[in-house]
């Protein structure tokens with residue numbers, strides 16, 4: 001993408017963007033929630049669609065001049081239903097929520113009353129802030145826990161897998177209005193059928209937040225929650241490889257309330273340019289190559305998990321079904337922060353993360369979370385996971401040896417530069 005105008009008008013900003021582009025090329029981006037959008041997505045997001053105000057829904061706007069915006073939003077919604085094989089008679093979709101957190105809040109705002117009980121996965125075990133997170137001392141952190149009453153379920157402390165009998169017990173005890181599955185750091189597929197059965201047993205709605213797995217579901221690498229859930233929310237920027245944004249799918253009886261909750265409940269005019277970028281990503285996700293891509297993401301993650309197990313790392317649940325690997329570093333007496341910082345010095349970008357039964361705080365937790373969607377988008381395959389695991393191991397073990405980290409940095413950069421970055425180089 002050329003930046004001629006930006007160079008002329010704002011050299012300072014251009015220089016920063018250029019530096020970020022170099023960083024994206026030279027480092028291995030291994031945060032599970034990140035990816036590289038295509039040039040086509042970038043072109044749509046950078047288009048003049050951002051000039052238009054379009055409060056309301058497609059073909060029902062408060063402002064004039066939305067003739068084309070209406071078709072763009074409608075096309076995006078049709079593609080969204082198509083990618084997930086949904087019957088438009090049974091399902092509706094909203095594509096306006098600006099982020100996943102806003103999408104989730106929009107659902108609660110539409111279907112719950114303040115003070116209602118929401119049940120979700122404990123954050124330290126892999127849940128998400130927007131599912132009603134309160135600190136262990138009871139202090140609400142997210143708006144969702146200020147307004148609603150959250151109760152949590154935990155993974156099994158030994159196996160670190162979901163314990164559905166426990167989920168059921170907690171649901172029966174607290175009778176939540178909504179049960180939420182999904183999170184940021186749970187490496188295994190969720191039994192959506194069982195979650196729905198539990199929700200039905202207590203008369204709760206069942207919402208599957210598949211922010212992380214959206215692309216894997218679209219590409220067939222992970223199972224779909226749609227046969228079971230009442231509501232499915234997702235972000236578009238992760239495995240789905242679209243721009244920042246979100247989608248809320250809901251059974252027809254809930255979608256009107258959700259639409260009103262997004263606008264005028266929580267937002268004003270939608271980000272038409274982002275919606276157009278989502279449309280492009282959805283078209284790409286419907287292609288056969290995307291199926292291959294998502295299969296490769298999982299193969300890469302599984303191979304990386306095994307390589308790390310072989311090097312003595314405590315991989316939570318022993319592996320992964322998805323795009324992410326969660327490592328508990330307590331057996332090595334290393335903090336998540338120290339490991340993540342050492343890896344960054346070696347040009348490998350991961351994030352520190354809490355792990356099940358973590359007694360440390362999220363700011364300096366006991367684990368790291370590693371993901372393969374972005375490196376897979378660059379064309380990196382399973383065979384390279386040995387090399388990457390080796391670099392990771394060397395960086396973590398030699399985290400105080402700046403000379404060694406500097407050498408690793410060069411090796412990783414040279415390797416990374418052999419793989420083009422989609423949207424930048426191809």
Ligand SMILES: Cc1ncc(COP(=O)(O)O)c(C=O)c1O
Pocket residue numbers: 033098099100101102104128130182183184209210211212235245246
């Ligand atoms: C499971 C889950 N839900 C919701 C979100 C929120 O998405 P956003 O960062 O777009 O608000 C995330 C983000 O990582 C997530 O992992």
